Amino acid sequence: MSSPPASDVSLTHPDRLFWPDEGVTKQTLADYYAAVWHFMAPYLVDRPLALLRLPDGIKSHQRFFQKHGWKGMNSRIEEIADPQDAQSEKLLRISDFDGLVALVQSAALEIHLWGTTTDHWETPDMIIMDLDPGEDVVWSAVIAAALEVKARLEARRLAAFVKTSGGKGLHVVAPLAPKAGWAEAKDFAHSLAESMSADAPEKYLATATKAKRGGHIYIDYLRNGRGSTTVAPYSTRARTGAPVSMPLDWSDLNELGGPAAFTLANVPQRLETRPRDPWGDFFDAAVPLP
Ligand code: ATP
Ligand code: MN
Ligand code: MN
Numbered sequence: 001m002s003s004p005p006a007s008d009v010s011l012t013h014p015d016r017l018f019w020p021d022e023g024v025t026k027q028t029l030a031d032y033y034a035a036v037w038h039f040m041a042p043y044l045v046d047r048p049l050a051l052l053r054l055p056d057g058i059k060s061h062q063r064f065f066q067k068h069g070w071k072g073m074n075s076r077i078e079e080i081a082d083p084q085d086a087q088s089e090k091l092l093r094i095s096d097f098d099g100l101v102a103l104v105q106s107a108a109l110e111i112h113l114w115g116t117t118t119d120h121w122e123t124p125d126m127i128i129m130d131l132d133p134g135e136d137v138v139w140s141a142v143i144a145a146a147l148e149v150k151a152r153l154e155a156r157r158l159a160a161f162v163k164t165s166g167g168k169g170l171h172v173v174a175p176l177a178p179k180a181g182w183a184e185a186k187d188f189a190h191s192l193a194e195s196m197s198a199d200a201p202e203k204y205l206a207t208a209t210k211a212k213r214g215g216h217i218y219i220d221y222l223r224n225g226r227g228s229t230t231v232a233p234y235s236t237r238a239r240t241g242a243p244v245s246m247p248l249d250w251s252d253l254n255e256l257g258g259p260a261a262f263t264l265a266n267v268p269q270r271l272e273t274r275p276r277d278p279w280g281d282f283f284d285a286a287v288p289l290p
Contacts, residue, residue, distance in 0.1 A: 004034040005097040009076055011105050018057040018109055019242045024264060029236065030104045035268035037097050039247075039277060040234040044100065046117045048080070049092045050229040051103065052110035058238045067091055067229075074102035083121055084226075093118060109238040112229035115185075116178065123178035124185045125286065127158070128230050129192065130220035131169045134213030143253045145196075145204065145217045146170045150250065152192055159285035161278070162250060163233055164259045166243035169217075171230065175286035182226035188289055189221035233279070236264050246270075249278035 007030075014027035033040070053064045068089040069079050076098040079090035094100060103111060115124040129149045133142050149172040150160035158174040165171055176185070193206035196219055205216045223230045231237065231245045239260070246262035262270065 005037050007034075007098050007101040009074065009098050009101040009105060011101070016057070018054070018107065019240075019264075020057060020059055021240060022242050022263075022265070024242050026104060026107070028264070029109075030101055032236070032264045032268065033100050033104060034097075036234045036271065037100065039271060039279075040100075040232065041097075042283065043113065043233045044111070045095050046093060046119065048082075048114040048116075048118065048229075049094065050112040051092065051106070051108040052112070052238055053107050054109050054238050055107045057107075058109065058240070063238065074105055076102035077106070080118060109236055111232045111235040113232045114227070114229055115224065120178045122181055122226075124180075124182060124224065125176050125178045125283075127153075127174040127176060127185055127189050127289075128223040129153075129172040129174075129189060130165070130223050130230065131172065132213075132218040132220050133169055134216050134218065136215050137217055139258055141203065142170055142217060142259070143256070145219070146172050146253065147250075148196060149192070149219070152196065156290045157287060158290070159282075159287070161247065161282055162253065163245050163247045163279075164243075164256070164262055165231065166235070166237035166245040166260055166262070167231075167239065169259055171245070173282075175282050177286045177288045180289040182224070184289060186221065186224040189224040193219035193221040234267070247277075247279040252278070 011026055011030055016026045018024050018029055050067045053066060054060055056062055078093045080093050082091055115126045115128055131142055131145050146162055153160040153174045161173045163171050197204045197206040205218045233245055233247045235245050237243045241260055242264040243260035244262045244264060244267050
């Protein structure tokens with residue numbers, strides 16, 4: 001494996017506790033991102049970002065979900081104009097490891113992304129199906145739902161990759177050659193969700209109505225709209241245990257304990273010991289939306 005990247009962005013208060021129960025500090029978080037950088041970078045750089053910033057850590061009520069810059073923001077976080085909305089506030093982007101360390105310095109404990117790069121704003125390069133289990137849904141049913149999404153994507157000649165959300169569910173992601181626009185991508189994702197719900201209404205919902213969610217899995221297709229964001233592969237979550245959104249092999253799902261089984265503490269070793277990167281051919285597998 002390649003050596004960890006270096007950065008000259010300095011961390012102020014490196015001992016500040018971000019996840020106090022786990023003893024995870026700002027420095028621990030920077031070290032974690034150095035360990036995963038080579039795996040994470042292809043999904044992270046050159047995309048519009050949204051940050052969940054918690055300057056005083058996850059126990060604090062001060063949390064800011066931010067798509068725009070702020071006063072005193074580190075200069076390694078770039079401000080970029082949305083070409084369709086040049087008048088409005090600038091969006092955020094990073095292009096290298098210094099940018100990621102700057103996000104750590106900014107207490108961005110979750111990093112969320114648009115499903116496209118700023119080279120081709122109007123044509124997404126992935127479809128993201130977010131599986132949101134309601135109360136009383138057993139974990140094996142979430143895995144079954146992910147496999148069902150995979151089968152339906154593959155039936156349309158798309159490739160399917162899976163990651164934990166680090167929260168309650170799984171994300172199934174299909175790489176796209178960026179040809180179709182946002183409306184087409186969202187329509188595609190919507191109809192996939194609708195067809196799953198129509199075929200198994202006792203299991204799946206395609207609408208966000210919380211009322212019926214108990215016992216059901218909501219197939220959240222709304223991650224695919226222009227400006228919507230999803231947590232980045234390898235991003236930490238601002239939740240107890242410092243869970244990580246972890247890219248997996250489909251065969252890993254059998255032994256996966258749950259959506260938060262991978263954490264800042266166990267991911268680096270897992271990356272070193274696993275035989276191959278399960279998402280290694282993600283971008284090579286991209287084809288245009290059918
Ligand atoms: P889970 O498995 O628990 O559903 P998740 O990452 O799929 O985890 P959430 O964390 O609930 O789902 O977030 C849903 C989406 O909404 C995320 O993809 C995120 O980009 C966006 N989001 C999160 N927090 C906010 C917020 N405060 N304001 C606006 N959008 C948000
Ligand atoms: Mn979700
Ligand atoms: Mn969701």
